Amino acid sequence: MADAEVAERLVAPPAAPVAAAGRAGTLAGELQAEATHALAQAGLQPAVTRPRRKINWLIVTGGVILALVLGLTLAAPMLAPYHPAEQRARERLQGPSRAHPMGTDRLGRDIYSRVLYGGQTSLSASSIALGVTLTIGVALGLLAGYAGGWVDGAIMRLVDVLLAFPSFILALIVAGLYGPGLLKVVLAATAVWWVSYARVTRSLVLQAKQEGYVQAARAAGARPLSIAVREVLPQILGPIVVLATLNLGRLILTLSGLSFLGMGAQPPTAEWGLMLSEGKAYFMEFQHMMVFPGLMIFVTVLGLTLLGEGLRDVLDPNGAAGRA
Amino acid sequence: MRPGASSRVDAGIGRRALGRAGVGAFGLLAGLGPRLTAAQAEVVEEELRMVTPRTFDGLDPTHGFSASRLRQVGAAEGLLRITRQGGIEPELASSYEMLDPTMWRVELRPDVTFWSGRPVDALAVVESLERARALVPFAATLLAGVQIERIDDRTLHFWSEQPIPSLPTTLAGEWLVIHNAESYGPEVNSFDLAAADLTGPFRITAFEPAVRVFLERNPTYWGVRPRTARIHLDVIPDPDARTLAALSGEAHLVQLVNPASARQIERSRTTRLVPIPADSIVSAYVNPERPQFSDVRVRQALAWAVDREELVALAHDGWSAPVPSWLGNDPNYPEARRVGYTRQDLARAAQLLDEAGWRLTAGSSVRAKDGVPLKFRLLWMLTYRPLAEVLQEQWRRIGADVEVQGSPDVAFLRARRAEGNWDAFLEGWGTFGDPAAVLSRHVGATGDINYGKLVDPVTEELLAGFVDLTDPEDRRQQALRINERHAELVPFIPLTQFLQLNAVSRRLRNYDPHFLPWVYEVHPDLWVSA
Amino acid sequence: MSALAPPALASAPGEPASGRDPRTALEVRDLTVAYPTPAGTVVALQGASFSLRRGETLALMGESGCGKSTLGRALLGLLAPPGRIERGTITLAGRRVERLSQREWQPLRGREISMLMQDPMLALNPVLPIGLQLSETVRDARGRVPPKREVRARGMALLRSVGFEDPDRVWRSYPFQLSGGMQQRAALAISLVNRPRVLVADEPTTALDVRVQAQVLDVIRKLQAELDLAVVLITHDVGVAAALATDVAVLYAGRLVELGPAQQVLATPTHPYTAGLLACLPSPSGGLPRPLGGHPPSLIEPPDRCPFIPRCARADATCQTNRFPALAKQRPGSWRRAITPSLTRSRRTRARRQRRRDP
């Protein structure tokens, strides 16, 4: 996935010069300072200064889209008119009709049903990948940030190496060498994707370590682990949630991309990327085979992106998730 | 007397009756139409562009599949060749005859030289065949006990202790390419263009392994001067990409396009579809060492459970035909079409499985025996994924849980097989050739395509019986007996005809598909009108 | 003698203001600037009026957030969005400019009115050499770019006149290669290269080292004389105001609370806020500065009353009930708005001392 790959790199820290350039000047003009100052002087508390919060349309739109996709997917057994693997020789390669709202594929399977069930595969596989990635990444990031010293050094060197390694290629190598399959692809993705979380977590931990509440907890004699879990973790949750939401979209793109290449889901599993690759052979004749699965991926990722960006405004106003 | 030739005379016609009606018509038109009508005045395009899915392994005919790949593009020849009708005719030889059942005499054409200029004389042929015998194990099997003797510069004797009725078939076989053994050296030397020294209408001028090959008209070719000056061969493994290459007009001859895109090609104004009922069937090979398949009844049940008509319709988009028994696609054996699994019989399959102890339990759709579910993995390669998917569904109906895995790349399957890590896979093989040799390869105890290593005393006995049979009809009957035994034992499950679809530019003249398209494709008369 | 014309005498709308006095460089009448925000409209400047003639300096004083910078930016048409002029007029060299578009403003800036900003480090582009930043500014009388040689000559001359002995090196330097004082002088040269009539200097010395402040002020003074400049000096530093200003205007909560000749205002402030502002300064007599208690009020829907009441030690019932009055003429050339005009003697004395110490 082009976009996923680049985005993956985006969460890498900018090289030192960027930071230098970024800090060289204050951003706000003095006038804005004056206006905001005036606002702040207005005797309004900061919380009240954000007046009746405007509805965050990003979250609402993203949420609605996702709820729809999720609803369709979860209700697949009720909504799908056919079993996703059911082959009907006489009904093969039909365009959209009343009996088959999205048409049928070369084996006479109902694309509508497969799209619905395909969501289960795509979403659950990406969610699992995300969960594992998140756990490993946050744990290692906490460890690196909190322990410091050689532990930090070792983890960060590993991160450096993995960052210098095109992640999609790594996934390809793993899937190629160990045989295709959704699980292997998920593992392969996990092997690379934890890096971004480790980085974000580590930088947030380093930041949090400087802050009063952690210093206080430490002074009070709390054990490092309990500080990490009780004090630091809740503080860094916001940016992580934002990053996770955005990454889920990218994971869906990556996994469906690998399936498209034949490395991921295997038949008869309905999976959007795999369906697209089946549609590829017929795309000149029967566009319906590639339009609908592609549309589903697109809409789902769009929903996740909208939601993630909406959440960023709320949970991560400083943009730590994108900066780390 | 020429046993091979006589037995295959009508093969072409018989074979065409097999496939769809249109298939044969296409083939004939392709072969005859343009040749008769094309005006000689038409301008010839200098370059013929060809696309093939298969890796072009190398330039040494003793390595990999190089022999057939080289022959296919007109860059190599044998002493004899197989005609379109399935007969045998001389190629580098000028004539051949049986002196007695244990001895054949072969006369060579005069004035034939390798690319290097070395004459193709009896000495060169002996060297070449001996080198093949030393380096290619199957060639060693074929030539077992055969002595090759140089009588004079243009005469050779082949003789053995035992009768060798199938020698012409052997010599015409794709693996015995005549090459300059001196130039290649004692070891396999696949990639050195300088060492390559062969014969044929075209000679290779540039070679990028697995990518492309350039050929030019061979100025010293002994036959008619090729009308095309150059051939550009691209290797494109992805079937959809090959279709695009054909439709865009970039290539004049595209081998093995996806049946899925057949309709698109048929509608094209610049390209036509040429179905070639190749001498090959796709079968599901099962691993008898796996507990699921050790019982013959399970294998039989799986064979009965296949709806081959549906397989043809769904997986091949209709471009194929059902094959009920192993020799059922071979026009030499019309009787074999009535043997074996001529229809789907789910009741019988279920009964066989029940008898074998694989039973359905309440609440489960998967059969089990001693608590172990009937579960296996079916591997696919090339364009066989839909085939695997349909089989998966058909076998699901009798309570088998089939997992499907694969890749268009043949290496995927090779790897699994090399590891011994396979339950079942799909592969296609031809049956053309001397029955004793072909059959022992597939079902003999030491046969290299006997993947499951299923050793059956009855089959062994039948195979051994070939030694005493010199009459072609007797050998045919013996082959049919082995075929029947095969249908009972089911070491692999015959499924469908392997029908090769080629996309051919309408400007390509004299394209005349051979039933062995992976051996004979390019010939001197082939040309593209500008 | 004062440059400050009473608003009552200001021209009627539409009438060229400078028709009366050709020396008048800038005239502001009843200027009101507001920022619409989600929380309400912030009135950053309310009804400010003054005028300024060439060669004179008006010091705008007040705490931060009182509208000084807003006024300064408004004079150049550079209000940051969403700020806008709600009411009033600005007359620059005889031309009404308060409603000009950015496109119309562009040729006026740099040639009629220019600006010197607080932090030269930020005001100068960090990645372009001084010479380029100077030369790209140069325009001839018709707004065209003069020949390269002429541009360079003008730039070099100006660099020399802002006190650089090695203008060639400065020309090639990047801002980060110069000290703060040098940067500010370079910025001054850039601002003045097209010989504007008016210079808005927004806290020109605040970001600088104390030692170079005087140097920069000297250069400003020198060039003011050379170019016959009118200077609007925004500052919260009484010392700076005293050093440069001919007149002083004190802003509080977006309103002019005191306006008059520098000497008078600084010596005898009439509004309590002015007095309080002066009291904030450290005194050489050893008295600790007395910070003003509290904060400026909200500027959202400001009240009619005196905005200083919540912090004013001497506010009384009159203040609470009466509208904040229009500027009242206290002495010739000076208008003050305090309802309670008299100040205690001690404060007045301190203010006087202050002036003496810091001429």
Added chain:
Amino acid sequence: MLQYTARRLLITVPVLWAAFTLSFLLIRAAPGDPVDIMFGPQESGGGVEAVTKEQKDQRRRELGINQPLPVQYVAWFGRVLHGDIGTSFKSRRSVFVELQQRLPATLTLAAASFTIKVVVVVGLGILAAAKVGSIWDHLVRLFALVLIAMPSFWLGLLLLWLFAVHFQWVTVAGPATPQRVVLPAVTLGLVTAPTVMRVLRASLLAELGRAHVVFSRAKGLPEHLILWRHTLRLAMLPAVTLLGISLTYLMTGSVIIESVFSWPGVGKYVMDSIQARDYPVIQGFVLLATAITVFGNLLVDLAYGLLDPRIRLGTAGQT
């Protein structure tokens, strides 16, 4: 600057070593023997070829894969240190030559898509930032959002269908001709553009909010000069970082695009090599990919120096 670059270069050595080691372990731990895959009966209609065990062992000795892993590792690493990245098992040709043969196609695609990407990023990013809040800005942001969510292979197929099949404006198969590169390059350029575009817009807005922009306006500078001369340079820095990083992706990771458009680049070749367990090729490619990443970062550093004199003249390290 020099020091900084030197340090970056120095770091790349362990990174390259680690990438090599990681891929070595990964590849060797995988099941499948390259010689077994190389020899053995093949697909339908294949020739006859049963290679004896002795022949296979001989081949393994030739390839040097009969020895214990640590020995192989040391030998291999030693060769790499001498600049020899090995010989393909399959073609018995130098991996370097093999990759070199496919690189032109990949480079063509990378260069074309990079150009398209830069045009899209700079054009739309500036449009959005310069007209912030306008309908143009909203359209650009919507466009970016759509592209972020767009699976590259889907976009590729849609474009292919639209322009190659429906309108028949471009050909899509055959050798890597300039005309054929259009669609894959557009696809690749578009799907990789939005992140950079957004970054450029944001940083341009940040730059336009700086004090020196106000000062430039105050001194009467025309807006176009402010945009192009005064703000774009620094605003480009984060975008340049991303562009540099994406260079790696464009050159090594376009497997999917290559597959959709059957572009004969490196990606496809490597996928085939993975299947064939052609160890030297896989490893050579990993080294190449890592080296390109490093090279991309270096380019970014150099671009920084060009764009920001503070870095070039050595005041960057302090902040």
